[in-house]
Amino acid sequence: MADQASDRSHAEIPAVAAELSSLRDQLATIKCGLAASPVRNWLAWTSVGIVGVIIATSVGQVLLNRWNQPFYDALARRDMAAFLHQLMVFAMIAGGLLVLSISQTWLNQMTRLKLREALTLDLIDQWMRPARAFRLANAGAIGINPDQRIQQDAAHLSDLTTDLGVGLLQSFILLASFVGVLWELSSGFVFHIGSWSLAIPGYMVWAAFLYAGIASWLSWVVGRPLIKLDGDRYARDAELRSSIVRVNENVDAIALGHGEADARRRLELALGTVLDATRRIYVAQLNLSWVTETYGWITVVAPILVASPVYFSGDVSFGGMMMAVGAFNQVHSSLRWFINNIGSIADWRATLTRVADFRIALNKTDMPHDKEMRIESGDDADDGLAFDKREASYHE
Secondary structure (H helix, E strand, C coil): CHHHHHHHHHHCCCCCCCCCCCHHHHHHHHHHHHHCCCCHHHHHHHHHHHHHHHHHHHHHHHHHHHHHHHHHHHHHHCCHHHHHHHHHHHHHHHHHHHHHHHHHHHHHHHHHHHHHHHHHHHHHHHHCCCCHHHHHHCCCHHHCCHHHHHHHHHHHHHHHHHHHHHHHHHHHHHHHHHHHHHHHHHCCCEEEECCEEEECCCHHHHHHHHHHHHHHHHHHHHHCCHHHHHHHHHHHHHHHHHHHHHHHHCHHHHHHCCCHHHHHHHHHHHHHHHHHHHHHHHHHHHHHHHHHHHHHHHHHHHHHHHHHHHHHCCCCCHHHHHHHHHHHHHHHHHHCHHHHCHHHHHHHHHHHHHHHHHHHHHHHCCCCCCEECCCCCCCCCCCCCCCCCCCEECCC
């Protein structure tokens, strides 16, 4: 039962060998693949459209933040006419932001689709170069389950890259739009302590950076192990999928040899490793949730707590405080992009490693080894048939 022995050897592989390529090498090989893609121009124009929509959205958010002061001041004065007028202004701003939001959603979806097309076509092209698939299949752990890396991992990497990339760009533009607004709003904040006063230029800006910085550092410390855990889970899933495929391909031999019990035992073993890897991820995600959820609840009242000393001292109106709170929330929302996406970033890093290292390995299969056995033919001095075992060396 050679097939069953082969199944057993694959099912008992302890783990996929650790890839040694750096993040720089991985990004470089993906960039190389995208640069040669037939859809690269489409991706470029879509990226320009996304940037334009995000900039327009940031302008709308600034206008919405400015709307806070007259709206809340009208409430404080109980001015019905001004209140109704501000509701009309809000409807116009919100309508524009709604159109921009839907446009951005469509552009994101198209980017995901085209990015997946580019990555998958490139991997198929690299894989189907002459003799590469054969060499890779005998190259160790990296050659196991190329179907998963080409189909599933490439699709997952496309989705994560689009979501994280657009989110990071949007956060950066929002930060650039609101940090100046928040600095100006908090420039007049003066703290009165006893008989003396203390003015801190850009007080709420510094508070937002300090608050988000501490939370980002804690999230990274707690969430960093997810990178390795996600990579291990994908490897275990690949082993389970490979075991199922091999059993399906050899059902005739298994049935004739009454090997169902042995096959089931190997599949259960592979499933156990998947569940164990997933369980470790759940524990790590639970630990990360303690940080992110606690941070989220504190954020509900944090901007008001930051601005309240100045409001209670009478140096700013209620509408002015709410405008400052709104700007603080925008700056803080931009700064907490890393905190909100630490789990996705870890997943993206693990998926990038699988896709990029697969592409790197395909290219390395064309590189000759230092020593290789080969067959050469030539004339024999005695006009007979002779075999001479020689060791040939390749030199670049």
